[in-house]
Each structure stands twice: as C-alpha cells, then as structure tokens.
Amino acid sequence: MASPAGPAPLDSLRSPVGTGKAACVLLGAVAAADVVSIAAGINARQVFAEGTADDFLRYDEAAMDRADMLYRFSGTPQVMTFLAAAVVFLIWFRRVRLNAEVFDAHAQPMRPGWAIGAWFVPVANFFLPYRVASGIWTASTPAGRPVASRVLLNAWWAGLVGSRLFVVWAERRYAAAEEVDEVLDAFGLVVAGDVLDVVAAVLAILFVRRLTAMQGERAAPRAAP
Numbered sequence: 001m002a003s004p005a006g007p008a009p010l011d012s013l014r015s016p017v018g019t020g021k022a023a024c025v026l027l028g029a030v031a032a033a034d035v036v037s038i039a040a041g042i043n044a045r046q047v048f049a050e051g052t053a054d055d056f057l058r059y060d061e062a063a064m065d066r067a068d069m070l071y072r073f074s075g076t077p078q079v080m081t082f083l084a085a086a087v088v089f090l091i092w093f094r095r096v097r098l099n100a101e102v103f104d105a106h107a108q109p110m111r112p113g114w115a116i117g118a119w120f121v122p123v124a125n126f127f128l129p130y131r132v133a134s135g136i137w138t139a140s141t142p143a144g145r146p147v148a149s150r151v152l153l154n155a156w157w158a159g160l161v162g163s164r165l166f167v168v169w170a171e172r173r174y175a176a177a178e179e180v181d182e183v184l185d186a187f188g189l190v191v192a193g194d195v196l197d198v199v200a201a202v203l204a205i206l207f208v209r210r211l212t213a214m215q216g217e218r219a220a221p222r223a224a225p
Contacts, residue, residue, distance in 0.1 A: 012098060012099075012101070012102050013099055013102050013219055014095055014098070014099065015216075015219075016092055016095045016096045016099065016211075016212050016215055017212055017216070019088060019091050019092035019095055020092050020208050020209065020211075020212035022088045022092075023085065023088045023089045023091075023092045023204075023208050024205045024208055024209060026081060026084050026085035026088050026089075027085050027089070027201045027204050027205045027208070028201070028205065029081040029084075029085065030078070030081045030082055030085050030197070030201045031197075031198045031201040031202060032081075033074075033077040033078045033080075033081045033082075034078060034194045034195075034197045034198045034201065035194075035198065036074050036077065037071070037074040037075060037078055037194045038191055038194045038195060038198075039074075040067075040070050040071040040073075040074040041071055041074075041187055041190055041191040041194065042191060043067055043070065043071070044067040044068055044070070044071040044187060045184060045187035045188065045191070047060075047063055047064055047067040048064060048067070048183060048184065048187070049184055051063065051064055052180045085201075089204070089208070090115075090116050090119065092208065092212075093115050093116070093129075093132075093133075094112070094115040094116055096136050096140070096211055096212070096215055097112050097115035097132060097135075097136055098112055098115075099140070099215050099219070100135060100136040100139035100140060100215075101139075103139040103140060103215075103218055103219075104138065104139035105139075107135050107138040107139040108132075108135040108136075108139065109131050109132075109134070109135050110128070110131060110132050110135065114128065114132050115132050118131070118132055126161055129157075130157045133153060133157070134150075134153065136211065137150065137153050137211065137214075139218075140211060140214040140215045140218050141214060141218065142214065142217040142218045143218065148214060152203075152206055152207055152210055153207065155203050156200075156203045156204055156206070156207035159196070159199055159200040159203040159204075160200050160203075160204065162196065162200070163193065163196035163197050163199065163200040164200075166192070166193050166196055167190075167193035167194075167196070167197065169189075170186070170189035170190045170192065170193040171190065171193070173185070173186045173189055174186035174187070174189065174190050
C-alpha cells in the first residue's frame, strides 16, 4: 500500500483548480437541495402534528398526502446532486493525489489508485480515504513552511462520516416509525440529518478550496523556471 519512493516527474503536475471549482459548485448544489428537503420535512411534520392532534379529529388526508409527496419529491434532487458532486469530487481528489506524488512521494501512505478505491471498500472506507487525504495534505504544504494545521482536514472528515452515519440511522427510524410520537420524532431526526448534510457540504467546500490553494502555492516555485 505504500507509495513508491522515487519522485514523479515535474510534468506530471496538473492544476486541480478547474475540477476543484466544479466540485465546490456541485457541493453547493447538494447543500441547496438539503435546505429544500429541510423545509419540506418541517412542513410535513407540522401538517402531520396538526392533523393528528385531538385523536385525529383534525386529520386532513389530502393535506397530508400533499405534504408527504412534496417531502418525498425533495429527495430526488438530493440524490442527483450528491451523485454528481461525488463523481467530480473523486476526479479532483485523484488529481490532487497525483500532484502530491510529485511534491513528496515519501509522505504518501498509500498508492495513487487508492484515491478512488479507498472510498469503495466496505467498513475500511470510514478511515482509508482520510489516510490518503492526510498524505496529500502533508505533501501539499508549501515548501519551507510547517505542515498546515489539520483542523479543517479533521473537521471535513468528521462532518462527512458523522452526517452519513446519522442519516442512515435517522432514515431507519423513519421507516420503522408507526406510532404518532415515533413518526414525529423520526421527522425531526431526518430533518436534523439534512442539517448535518449541509454542514458536511460546507466543510467539504472549504476543504477543497484550501487544499487546491495549498497545491497552487506548492507548485508555484517549481513551475516558475
């Protein structure tokens, strides 16, 4: 799994700026889709709560169906934007990993192919991508400076893993809910999961921007000659 010791040629460097910007735009779209889903979820919860008050005396089935349909429909742009962002993010992530091989191959704990493969290994994908990102972060620190603070790197990864785990748990609670109180609680959990998704998307944007800028600074002295 270790990266080869020999440095990669200088002409292997490729700018990650374009893919980085595209990834940020799509991550912003993910956050926007999450906000729409949050609004739809809050509306559905409110309609259900009002309708089930006083032992269902005020239950309006048509209103509940509309609210539920709107909430379910809001999930479609969430899935589409997430998939698009994931694809572009992986393209960017592979590019910065290949650049890191040029900057400092010795700082890489895993071979370049793991920049993509690490995300698809069950269970291990909770920590392998972070190992890859950590090596990239170290190698991308501009020469002559201390290794950049890992606060943003750690926050990005904690936000990503935390939001994914919480969303899976909340969706299971939502699917299993039967009693009125369980359904209301499940609505709240799913909405909270969407809020965490927004936070994770924002942290991912900051991570992409920061690492892209670091690689630009690191590459500048090498490209000047």
